Amino acid sequence: MRIFGIDVIKGSVRSRSQRPLFALYRMEDGEITDVTEVTLFRLRRLLDAEEPDILAVDSIQEIATDQHELFEFLQSLPPRTRLVQVTGGERKESLPKVASRYNISFNKLDPYAEARTIAQVAGLGAGVEVIAFENTTDIVVSRHRSPGRGGWSQNRYARKIHGGVMQKSREIEQQLKGAGLRYEKKETKAFGGFSRVAFTVHAPRDMVPVHTYRGADVQVRVAGRRLDRIRYEQRSGRPRYLIVGLDPGTTTGIAAVDLDGNLIHLSSSRQMTMSDIVEELYRAGKPLIVASDVQQMPYSVEKIRRAFNAIPYTPRQSLAVETKYDLTAPFSYTNDHERDALSAALDAYRSNKNKFRNIAKRVPPGVDLDEVRARVLRGQALDQVLADMQGVPAPAEEAAPATIVERKVEDERVITLDGMVKRLRGYVADLQEDLKSRDTEIERLRAGIRRERSATEKKLRKDAELATKDAIIESLRQQLRNEKRHGRRLKKRLDRLRTIAEVEHAEDGTPVKVLDALTRDAVRALSEEIGIGEGDILYARRTAGWGRAVVKDLATAGVQAVIAGKETPGEPDPQLVAAFREADLPLVPDRKVAADIRGKTGAVKTDALEEAIRDWEEEQKQFRREQEAERVEYLFKEYRSEREKEVRRGG
Incomplete structure (x- = not known):
C-alpha cells in the first residue's frame, strides 16, 4: 500500500500572499521511501503521476478553504486515491491522541515529524475516509x-x-x-x-x-x-473498546469512556428497555468493562454485561457521594443518574490505569495499544499478544514444576466456565422469548403492509387505466379537430371549383386561376388548393421573382396561357417574354384581356382572350422565323470561316 502523508510547513490555502508549503512523506508497505517539500500544485502533479492508495492529512482545512473547494480537490484526485483524515470526522481528536493509541510519539512542533506520524497512523488503519460522491x-x-459561423466548408x-x-x-x-x-x-x-x-x-x-x-x-x-x-x-471496521458505567432504575444512566479515560458517551432516559441500552452501547463502541457504583452488581447490569461478554467491575465498597463528585469534577452532567454512571466508569478506569501505563511502556510503536490492553485484561500474556499481532511466534515458557498448582488452577477455571455457561443459557432463553414476540410483531406488520400494498396497487392500476383512456380521448379530439380543418379546406376548394364551373358554362367568359406570383411555391400552393390541369388559363398577379424552371413546369403541365397581372408595371420583362417564347407558352398582358379577378379565381372575355392568343401566335411565328434566320446566318459564317482556314492551310 502506497501512502502520502502531508502537513503544512508554512502558508495557508486561505492566504493570498503566501501559498501553503507541505512536508510530504511517501510510505510504501510500512516503509518510508521519500521525504520532500511540495506546493499544492506540485502535490496534485505527484498524485496524478504516482496514484497512491491514500492521501493522509490531519485536517482537510489544510487543503481546501470551504466545501466547494474540497469537492473540486476530491474530483481532481485519481480514481483509486482516497483522502483520509486521521484525526476523525465530525468529532475530531488531536493527532497526539490518535498516535498514542499506537504508542507513537513525535515532536508536535516539527511539521516533518507530524507528516511522518500521519502517514504511519493512516497505514495502521486510523482515521476516516472523506467521501464526497455518490x-x-x-x-x-x-x-x-x-x-462557428463558418464558410463554404461549414457543413463538412x-x-x-x-x-x-x-x-x-x-x-x-x-x-x-x-x-x-x-x-x-x-x-x-x-x-x-x-x-x-x-x-x-x-x-x-x-x-x-x-x-x-x-x-x-x-x-x-x-x-x-x-x-x-x-x-x-x-476506516477501521473494529469499534473502539469502552469502559461502561451503568446506573439502573426508573431513570437509567449510561456513561462510556475509552481506555485513555476520555468521555465518549453520556446519557440518561426514563423509557429505555434492555435492548435499547444494548443498541445504544453498540453504536458507541464495544464494551470491554461494565462497571457499577455499588459493591453488589445489580441483576439488570449483569444481563447487559453478559450481552457483550464484558469484564465485570465493582468497587470494594459502594462509592460515597463525595468520591463520585471528585471523580466527575472535570466533566459536566445533567442529573444524578448520569453522575453515578460516569463515576462507576471512571472508577473502573482508575483501577486499571497503572496496568495500562505499564503495558504502554512495553508495547513497541506501531501496535494497536487498545487491542493489546483488551487482550491482556481478558487474561492473555503480553508476550503472546505482541507475538500474535506482529506475526512473531511467542517464546516458549518454562514448564511450572508444581503440576498440582496447575491442576488446581484448571479446576477453578472449569468451575468458572460452568457458571458462565449457565448464565449464558439463561440469557439465551430470555433472548429467544424476546425474539419470538418480535417475530409475532413483525408478521403482524407484514400483514398490514401487504394489505396497504394491495390497496395501493389497485389504486395505481385504476389511475393508469384512467390516464390511458384520457390519452386516447385527447388523441381522438385532436384527430377530430384535424378532420374538421381538412373539411373546411375542402369546402373552400369546392366553392372555388363551383365558381370556375359556373364561369365555364357562361357563353362569353373563360375562367382563370390566380397565381400570387410566378414562382414554384405559388404554383405548388395553387395546385394543392384547386389544382392545375391541361388547358387552364393562369393569371399571375406579379411576375417578379420568375424563373425558367417554373415556366418549363407550366408548359409541361399543358397550361393554355398565362396572363401577366396588373401589378406588373409596364411591359413584361424581355427575358421573361423570351423564356415563354422558347417554351411555346402564350404570355398575355392583362391590358389586352381585362381580366375580372375575385380571390383565387376570375374570368376573362373569351373573344378578347382568343384574339390576344392569336396575336401572340403571330408574333411567335415571326420569332421562330427570326430564330431560323439567325441559325442559317450562323451556319453560313461557320462554313465561311472553315473554308478560309482550309485555304490558308493549302496556300
Missing part, C-alpha cells in the same frame, strides 16, 4: 470546439465534429458494456452525428474504465455525482 458517475461527451466541418462525438460515445459505451456496468444514455442529435452524449453510470468513479479526455474536436468529462454534504466513513 456511487453514481456522470460521463459527458461533447464538442471541444464550436462549429460540423459533420466532422459531430461524427467524432458519436464515435467517441460508441467507444465509451463498448467500454461500459465490457465492464458489465449498468448505465443510462441521453443523446443530443446534431448535423452529422451528436453534439452531446451524457451517460449516467450506476457505479463509483474508481470502477468506471473511462477517464477525462480532451482532443482536437471531442472532450470527455468524467465526474462523480456529489453528495449533499461531505460524509466521513470510519
Whole structure:
C-alpha cells in the first residue's frame, strides 16, 4: 500500500500572499521511501503521476478553504486515491491522541515529524475516509470546439465534429458494456452525428474504465455525482473498546469512556428497555468493562454485561457521594443518574490505569495499544499478544514444576466456565422469548403492509387505466379537430371549383386561376388548393421573382396561357417574354384581356382572350422565323470561316 502523508510547513490555502508549503512523506508497505517539500500544485502533479492508495492529512482545512473547494480537490484526485483524515470526522481528536493509541510519539512542533506520524497512523488503519460522491458517475461527451459561423466548408466541418462525438460515445459505451456496468444514455442529435452524449453510470468513479479526455474536436468529462454534504466513513471496521458505567432504575444512566479515560458517551432516559441500552452501547463502541457504583452488581447490569461478554467491575465498597463528585469534577452532567454512571466508569478506569501505563511502556510503536490492553485484561500474556499481532511466534515458557498448582488452577477455571455457561443459557432463553414476540410483531406488520400494498396497487392500476383512456380521448379530439380543418379546406376548394364551373358554362367568359406570383411555391400552393390541369388559363398577379424552371413546369403541365397581372408595371420583362417564347407558352398582358379577378379565381372575355392568343401566335411565328434566320446566318459564317482556314492551310 502506497501512502502520502502531508502537513503544512508554512502558508495557508486561505492566504493570498503566501501559498501553503507541505512536508510530504511517501510510505510504501510500512516503509518510508521519500521525504520532500511540495506546493499544492506540485502535490496534485505527484498524485496524478504516482496514484497512491491514500492521501493522509490531519485536517482537510489544510487543503481546501470551504466545501466547494474540497469537492473540486476530491474530483481532481485519481480514481483509486482516497483522502483520509486521521484525526476523525465530525468529532475530531488531536493527532497526539490518535498516535498514542499506537504508542507513537513525535515532536508536535516539527511539521516533518507530524507528516511522518500521519502517514504511519493512516497505514495502521486510523482515521476516516472523506467521501464526497455518490456511487453514481456522470460521463459527458461533447464538442471541444464550436462549429462557428463558418464558410463554404461549414457543413463538412460540423459533420466532422459531430461524427467524432458519436464515435467517441460508441467507444465509451463498448467500454461500459465490457465492464458489465449498468448505465443510462441521453443523446443530443446534431448535423452529422451528436453534439452531446451524457451517460449516467450506476457505479463509483474508481470502477468506471473511462477517464477525462480532451482532443482536437471531442472532450470527455468524467465526474462523480456529489453528495449533499461531505460524509466521513470510519476506516477501521473494529469499534473502539469502552469502559461502561451503568446506573439502573426508573431513570437509567449510561456513561462510556475509552481506555485513555476520555468521555465518549453520556446519557440518561426514563423509557429505555434492555435492548435499547444494548443498541445504544453498540453504536458507541464495544464494551470491554461494565462497571457499577455499588459493591453488589445489580441483576439488570449483569444481563447487559453478559450481552457483550464484558469484564465485570465493582468497587470494594459502594462509592460515597463525595468520591463520585471528585471523580466527575472535570466533566459536566445533567442529573444524578448520569453522575453515578460516569463515576462507576471512571472508577473502573482508575483501577486499571497503572496496568495500562505499564503495558504502554512495553508495547513497541506501531501496535494497536487498545487491542493489546483488551487482550491482556481478558487474561492473555503480553508476550503472546505482541507475538500474535506482529506475526512473531511467542517464546516458549518454562514448564511450572508444581503440576498440582496447575491442576488446581484448571479446576477453578472449569468451575468458572460452568457458571458462565449457565448464565449464558439463561440469557439465551430470555433472548429467544424476546425474539419470538418480535417475530409475532413483525408478521403482524407484514400483514398490514401487504394489505396497504394491495390497496395501493389497485389504486395505481385504476389511475393508469384512467390516464390511458384520457390519452386516447385527447388523441381522438385532436384527430377530430384535424378532420374538421381538412373539411373546411375542402369546402373552400369546392366553392372555388363551383365558381370556375359556373364561369365555364357562361357563353362569353373563360375562367382563370390566380397565381400570387410566378414562382414554384405559388404554383405548388395553387395546385394543392384547386389544382392545375391541361388547358387552364393562369393569371399571375406579379411576375417578379420568375424563373425558367417554373415556366418549363407550366408548359409541361399543358397550361393554355398565362396572363401577366396588373401589378406588373409596364411591359413584361424581355427575358421573361423570351423564356415563354422558347417554351411555346402564350404570355398575355392583362391590358389586352381585362381580366375580372375575385380571390383565387376570375374570368376573362373569351373573344378578347382568343384574339390576344392569336396575336401572340403571330408574333411567335415571326420569332421562330427570326430564330431560323439567325441559325442559317450562323451556319453560313461557320462554313465561311472553315473554308478560309482550309485555304490558308493549302496556300
